[in-house]
Amino acid sequence: MSYCVNCGVELDASAGSCPLCNTPVINPAELEKMMKANSPFPGRKGEVERVKRKDLGVLFSVVMLSIALTCGILNLLVFNGAPWSLAVIGVCAVLWVLMIPAVIFTRQSVYLYTFLDGTVIAAYLYLLTFLTSGDAWFLGLGLPIMVLLVVVLELFILCVRRLPRSFLTVSLYLCTAAGLLCMGLEILIDRYCGGHIALSWSAVVLTVCAVFNVSIITLLSKRRLRNAVRRRLHF
Numbered sequence: 001m002s003y004c005v006n007c008g009v010e011l012d013a014s015a016g017s018c019p020l021c022n023t024p025v026i027n028p029a030e031l032e033k034m035m036k037a038n039s040p041f042p043g044r045k046g047e048v049e050r051v052k053r054k055d056l057g058v059l060f061s062v063v064m065l066s067i068a069l070t071c072g073i074l075n076l077l078v079f080n081g082a083p084w085s086l087a088v089i090g091v092c093a094v095l096w097v098l099m100i101p102a103v104i105f106t107r108q109s110v111y112l113y114t115f116l117d118g119t120v121i122a123a124y125l126y127l128l129t130f131l132t133s134g135d136a137w138f139l140g141l142g143l144p145i146m147v148l149l150v151v152v153l154e155l156f157i158l159c160v161r162r163l164p165r166s167f168l169t170v171s172l173y174l175c176t177a178a179g180l181l182c183m184g185l186e187i188l189i190d191r192y193c194g195g196h197i198a199l200s201w202s203a204v205v206l207t208v209c210a211v212f213n214v215s216i217i218t219l220l221s222k223r224r225l226r227n228a229v230r231r232r233l234h235f
């Protein structure tokens with residue numbers, strides 16, 4: 001049953017307008033549909049197709065390759081005072097290798113990638129020796145630091161993947177890795193600088209890490225304490 005919105009007379013279901021005052025009969029639901037049909041904006045959100053990882057990889061490779069090539073050519077033909085393009089080409093190569101696991105070979109071993117990343121960064125440092133006066137800094141400091149970094153990182157990944165993994169245990173591994181890294185760094189720097197090896201700043205870091213680790217181990221061994229802390233800190 002419908003009524004005229006103007007004069008209130010009862011209308012026939014098929015009436016297009018009021019027989020008394022001639023006001024057109026419009027169904028509000030229909031009106032909404034009509035408005036939508038005439039709307040200047042599209043009713044559905046447009047969606048762009050997702051970019052495939054492989055295409056992204058190709059694009060990234062092309063960009064890196066063209067940057068390296070352009071710099072190489074510029075270095076050879078125009079600004080040929082020093083082999084500066086080696087630095088740029090090296091950065092491109094490093095970025096390319098770092099990007100591989102994210103874009104191209106996503107299913108390979110994480111250990112292999114960590115090793116490859118370390119190797120390529122070490123290779124880049126070696127490349128820089130051609131731009132600096134000698135390679136003593138590379139052999140004495142650069143290479144050992146990279147080896148240390150890769151070893152600590154691999155050990156950390158091994159712990160996270162093979163040992164029990166929770167917020168507390170991962171904090172424990174991370175803290176241990178950070179302590180080892182700082183200690184190794186100080187030893188390497190001391191050795192390179194020719195002085196005798198004595199821990200100073202890394203001893204502070206190691207102490208902090210040790211206190212932190214003892215707390216975590218206590219928490220891990222006492223279930224009731226762990227649950228109490230967990231409820232308060234929300235992890």
Ligand SMILES: [Zn+2]
Nearest residue numbers: 004007018021
């Ligand atoms: Zn009417």
